[in-house]
Amino acid sequence: MPRDETAPRPVAPSFPVHRDGEPVPEGLRGAVAALGNFDGIHQGHRALIAAVREMAAALGRPSAVVTFEPHPRAFFSPGTAMFRLTGEAGKLAVLQRLGIDGAFVRRFDARLAGTGASAFVAETLKGELGLSGVVIGHDFHFGRGREGTPAMLEALCAENGLACRIVPAVAAGGGEAPVSSSAIRAALEAGDVGTANHLLGYRWFVEGAVRHGDKRGRTLGFPTANVALDACALAHGIYAVRVRLADGSLRDGVASYGRRPTFDDGAPLLETYLFDFSGDLYGQAIAVELVGFIRGEERFDSAEALVVQMHDDSARARRLLAADRTPSMLG
Template sequence: MIIIENDQIAPETCRNAVVAIGNYDGVHRGHQMLLSLAFREARALHAPFGVVTFEPHPRTLFRPNEPVFRITPPAMKAKLLGGCGADFMQILTFDRDLASKEAESFVREELVDRLGVCHVVTGYDFHFGKGRKGSPEMMRTLGKELGFGVTVVEQVTDDDGVAPFSSSSIRRELRQGEVSSANQQLGYRWTVLSRVVPGDQRGRTMGFPTVNIALENGCDPGEGIYAVRVRNGEKAWRGAGYIGKRPTFGKTDVVLEVYLLGFSGDLYGTELAVEFVEFIRPDQAFSDAEALTAQMQKDVQAIDAVLTTVEANDPIARFPLGKLQGEGRL
């Protein structure tokens, strides 16, 4: 997948494309339905399929003192969009200039002049331009005027047809440690994609050496122990994941540490994908390191059992890692 930054000129291979436009934080099942429709439209028109998205998250501009919990930071979002079949991703910098651009100017400059789109696919609630005055109805009108087709996708709900899929709902579930519920809405397992960084190496002295994964600013899922699967390319391990402040040792910063079952070696600087499978227990303080070690032994046994069951009967799609699975769907 080609990634086009804000000021880069789009290659000719990305022009006259079908584009899906939106923020797509989470690339959840609602997003996937929209992206699937755009994928099929592109194939029917023998056109490239692209995604127009925004960085940073708009809330970062309007509420700079409130870090945003990004379900899928840029690198993870790119992998998932590639997994949905996108040929390219156009990233528009969401700054004061873009936020103040009139809706019609946004369409003319960013979609028509920059990309020469032949068709736009957007959600029913997508608003754009200064004061969010641009609407799906305006997009349809401008499409007729400027010569591109428009598809507006209505709200996508769960299998019961009741609850709509939404990034806000998924963030809420993750904050509460309800990772299984969040995963059902995502259609894949929530994954942290980041690099291994140095830690305090206390786990080595307890018999549980961990890898320390850098977290994005604002990332705040429920603190506790998780059953995880960890990937590095084609390599994969079962893992005991910990998110928390390490209260037993008087720490205050939130970390992600993972004990890889059956692994020994050095992974410093390596990019890992940590896939969250199930919440095991909340974080807690222990009287001393020995009590914590005893609990960790129990946690690892429980996690091994959970992952054995999951791997025998995988209930939802495996993490795609940029591979197209079916017609534009994860």
């Protein structure tokens, strides 16, 4: 989910989040934690979450994740735009919904990047965070220069009195290729929402604040809620969507993501038309989940031709929404 810092989604007070320099909350002391970036929180990540909850229950400890912000790739390549599937706020909200007791959000900076594997386990995981156990994926690497391997973590945990579990790769639907954030990004870049949602295990969604546009949608009879997405590589086109408004209500709709080639060919924008809705959404934080791909972005010879197509798009979106049974993280 591309991040929009203007509209972070709050996490419930009952979900403790520990950050650098803070005392560990009572609800996270002695926790068992899964380690990772958790971009997208896909089906592979869900296996880690299930494993950490199982280990935590067996040890009588809280379950948690240790995750990193900004994403390490952004730290090492600050000038390169990164298509993030899940920003920090959305990531924490999904983790809470999946039954994790809390999260440790570690600042990924030069200090952490320069910490050796041994010090990371002894000083960070055991010393600073006070963990009692860790869970990682089969390909997790850590420490300065990614020197730490899963086998090394297992040995270091044994030296420091921490329980450790390594979770094997997960292939969705019996496929041979393991589920990965890269595969989900590739699917979204191709407009293949069905595959992306299948690998995630839920409908991919974005969050952001509704901004003022040129009001052209009103003149066409399709007023839209417009959201700018940061570094989003989603295929330009028309999508069936479901929207959670700031008051928590849910609405079906149809959205266009792209540059509006019929009119201005401007900066990419997510423009969402809500079915059977009227009201002022400007400045409000909304979440938009993608349910299905309808067609690619096109340039029309006239506004009238575009309106005819928009009516057809809306009808197709309603059919896709009525038939889809993919789980939602919006409620």
